[in-house]
Amino acid sequence: MSKKLFYLLGIVVTIILGTILYLKFCCSCCVPTKTTDNTTNIVKTPERNQTPFFLDGSGINYQCNDNFNFLQNNSALLEPISDSISIGVEALKDVLLENPNQKITITGYAMSNEENATKFENLGLARANDVKTFFVSKGLAESQFDTKGELVDSWQILGDTLSGPVKFIFSTSAASNSTDLDLLRDKINKSPLVLYFNTNQSNNKLSTLENQKINDIISYTKQVPDARVLIVGHSDNVGNRDANTVLAQKRADFTKDYLIKNGIEASRIETQSQGPDAPAADNNTAAGMAKNRRTVITIK
Missing domain, CATH: 3.30.1330.60 (OmpA-like domain)
Structure with missing residues (x-):
């Protein structure tokens, strides 16, 4: 065997051995790892500060994808109100008439960097009161609603619109004497x-x-x-x-x-x-x- 052929054969063997060693020791990091408990690891995306339209109290459990929405720096409900919300409001009206001791606290949210030009102490409270006014306009009893407002650092925004910055908590007041x-x-x-x-x-x-x-x-x-x-x-x-x-x-x-x-x-x-x-x-x-x-x- 000539020296030239021997030299070329050595190069080929070196390449083959190098490839085998690379695959064995260097690419193990590319193989997905398996957990010993057979569970799937899920990377969670940050939770978005969004509240669905959800009525969950005595006699009612109603939820829909739509919600009350507000423009940034504004306390007025965006209209028109969707049909799915209107259906929930009518169902709530029937429940409250049957349960006069039922109370609902409406919590409105606003981002801390929003401007508040209302008479209320914060924009979240102003939004809660506008939702309450809407309920009363549909024939629900004003006395069965309380309102509160909270400021948060961020909220789900679509364009210049806050999506659903309100939630509803049901409670039962003491029986009237x-x-x-x-x-x-x-x-x-x-x-x-x-x-x-x-x-x-x-x-x-x-x-x-x-x-x-x-x-x-x-x-x-x-x-x-x-x-x-x-x-x-x-x-x-x-x-x-x-x-x-x-x-x-x-x-x-x-x-x-x-x-x-x-x-x-x-x-x-x-x-x-x-x-x-x-x-x-x-x-x-x-x-x-x-x-x-x-x-x-x-x-x-």
Whole structure:
């Protein structure tokens, strides 16, 4: 064998041995390691400070992917509110009417670097109160909600929008005693629910405040089994007195139907018509006549 051939053969053997030694000793770091307990190691991504729309309390367990959202440095709910949230709110309304001692604390969140231009001590509290206002506008009882606000270092942001910076905690208040119920009855009767109607009409769209007063009446009647509701219909003095008396009765009947739909038994509601005989204002002015076309709802 020539020296040249022997030299080339030595180079080939060296390359082969080098490759074998490299694979054996240097590439073991490239082989995935196995844990002795057969578990899978998962690298966790940092948790995002986001709260889903989640209602979990006595009689309700509702969750959806949508939530109440807010622009940065702003306390007003972004609208429109999604249908999935609206469904949850309606379900919550039914639960709260059936459970007048149920309380919910709404916690609103804001980042510590957001500007607070509201009257509240922090932007989180302002957001919680705007959510509460939304609930009340949908007919839920204001008295069943508390609010609080918290500042955090960061939150999930999509563009310039904070995603879902609110959560809801359910609790049950102590059973109302007779003093609380007396105070609620006095509140209802001292500032009674008064519904106003257009000329010759006996239907009406209720405002947020009117809905709140109806919820107080419903809450009282649910806690006092022998309570009775009195609805008195009134009219202005334009036209025939007998016709006005009939119209005032129709207004009282409309109001009764609304209360029945909200859970008050028909047998616990009494209606009367005083027609034009008990004006609340001067019938000589348009403004006065508008105040006289009304129904007044109290507890007997």
